[in-house]
Amino acid sequence: MEIKVMKRVLDRNRDMAARVRELLESKNVRMINMISSPGAGKTSLLEKICEHLGGEIRIAVIEGDVATDRDARRLQKYGVPIVLINTDGGCHLDSNSIDIALREFDLDDLDAVFVENVGNLVCPSHFDLGETFKLALVSTTEGDDKPVKYPMLFREARAVVLNKTDLISHTDFNYKSFLADLEHINPGIPLFEISCRKGHGLNKLLEWIKLSIKS
Amino acid sequence: MEIKVMKRVLDRNRDMAARVRELLESKNVRMINMISSPGAGKTSLLEKICEHLGGEIRIAVIEGDVATDRDARRLQKYGVPIVLINTDGGCHLDSNSIDIALREFDLDDLDAVFVENVGNLVCPSHFDLGETFKLALVSTTEGDDKPVKYPMLFREARAVVLNKTDLISHTDFNYKSFLADLEHINPGIPLFEISCRKGHGLNKLLEWIKLSIKS
Numbered sequence: 001m002e003i004k005v006m007k008r009v010l011d012r013n014r015d016m017a018a019r020v021r022e023l024l025e026s027k028n029v030r031m032i033n034m035i036s037s038p039g040a041g042k043t044s045l046l047e048k049i050c051e052h053l054g055g056e057i058r059i060a061v062i063e064g065d066v067a068t069d070r071d072a073r074r075l076q077k078y079g080v081p082i083v084l085i086n087t088d089g090g091c092h093l094d095s096n097s098i099d100i101a102l103r104e105f106d107l108d109d110l111d112a113v114f115v116e117n118v119g120n121l122v123c124p125s126h127f128d129l130g131e132t133f134k135l136a137l138v139s140t141t142e143g144d145d146k147p148v149k150y151p152m153l154f155r156e157a158r159a160v161v162l163n164k165t166d167l168i169s170h171t172d173f174n175y176k177s178f179l180a181d182l183e184h185i186n187p188g189i190p191l192f193e194i195s196c197r198k199g200h201g202l203n204k205l206l207e208w209i210k211l212s213i214k215s
Numbered sequence: 216m217e218i219k220v221m222k223r224v225l226d227r228n229r230d231m232a233a234r235v236r237e238l239l240e241s242k243n244v245r246m247i248n249m250i251s252s253p254g255a256g257k258t259s260l261l262e263k264i265c266e267h268l269g270g271e272i273r274i275a276v277i278e279g280d281v282a283t284d285r286d287a288r289r290l291q292k293y294g295v296p297i298v299l300i301n302t303d304g305g306c307h308l309d310s311n312s313i314d315i316a317l318r319e320f321d322l323d324d325l326d327a328v329f330v331e332n333v334g335n336l337v338c339p340s341h342f343d344l345g346e347t348f349k350l351a352l353v354s355t356t357e358g359d360d361k362p363v364k365y366p367m368l369f370r371e372a373r374a375v376v377l378n379k380t381d382l383i384s385h386t387d388f389n390y391k392s393f394l395a396d397l398e399h400i401n402p403g404i405p406l407f408e409i410s411c412r413k414g415h416g417l418n419k420l421l422e423w424i425k426l427s428i429k430s
Contacts, residue, residue: 172412
């Protein structure tokens with residue numbers, strides 16, 4: 001019984017995602033769906049994106065959060081349009097919420113919409129939002145086994161960001177094993193190693209994001 | 216429509232959870248439902264529990280994982296009975312799976328069943344498994360804002376474990392803000408600060424777990 005309904009929910013989500021994708025393409029706007037565990041650094045990366053790319057790219061942000069407006073408030077100072085979707089306990093964003101959120105922006109005046117999904121490696125991977133691509137974030141302090149334990153996200157993402165590389169020497173993170181698992185799950189997927197806090201590796205990642213948006 | 220079905224799913228889950236709880240109480244077995252983000256340290260803590268309490272308490276483990284048997288294999292060397300539930304993409308365990316898993320154990324020969332839920336701060340908090348209590352794990356590297364951003368777990372848990380305290384000086388973790396949020400969400404909830412990797416704070420936590428099981 002639940003399975004049938006789940007299929008219907010997913011079908012409906014996919015239909016709306018297709019409509020969102022079509023709308024964004026017609027406006028030449030890219031949408032990046034950022035997915036990670038809680039606390040891996042999505043908001044911190046968004047801060048860097050707004051700070052460093054805000055001058056060249058017209059950015060808007062959709063913030064997905066179970067509760068509170070803390071992340072949205074962290075981004076306010078960058079002067080980009082922000083819509084906050086509070087899921088009130090819900091574990092992921094869906095294309096219907098995105099469709100409604102997008103109406104708050106003037107899409108003719110935008111190049112890219114960054115979506116910060118709910119902090120969760122599982123559910124957000126199942127729901128197409130109509131995004132141009134998914135960006136997977138994972139941090140060294142979560143351990144090297146995340147790709148193999150949560151493969152769907154790493155299969156679906158266009159690139160992987162490994163954050164908190166400044167902490168790697170304080171953890172048991174096995175870099176070789178992480179790379180091998182990732183290569184097995186999604187051969188050739190671009191990997192960007194960064195420390196958002198220290199600024200390491202950001203230039204290369206930001207350059208790639210810029211190119212992905214302008215292409 | 217989805218809401219109605221979700222309610223029915225939750226009702227059915229709750230009914231089965233009540234039956235599981237009754238069974239465990241009749242056998243005088245405690246069940247601890249461990250919930251955290253991916254990589255916060257549930258398996259590492261379980262290793263310490265098996266190692267240090269295995270001699271005094273008859274332990275079994277139910278491992279919930281989206282994919283792979285890695286966590287289950289890490290625990291094999293402790294010689295405790297383990298059942299692995301692969302959710303195949305599912306984002307949480309439910310009471311029905313627990314009911315089936317429990318049949319694999321001889322409950323007359325057990326004092327405690329530790330359940331390692333799927334790594335996810337959101338969905339597992341919504342599903343009662345029939346546990347004696349929930350244990351919330353969070354790590355310093357995830358940031359201090361987890362209680363306020365994912366309040367349900369911290370409201371439901373009987374205690375909170377803050378792991379990776381050895382890394383706190385390398386992060387922007389605001390201890391005062393973390394404590395204040397936790398106190399606001401669940402006043403008086405016991406908090407155990409540990410570093411599983413370095414062994415800090417473990418004695419106190421293990422003592423508390425032992426008492427919770429024996430009481």
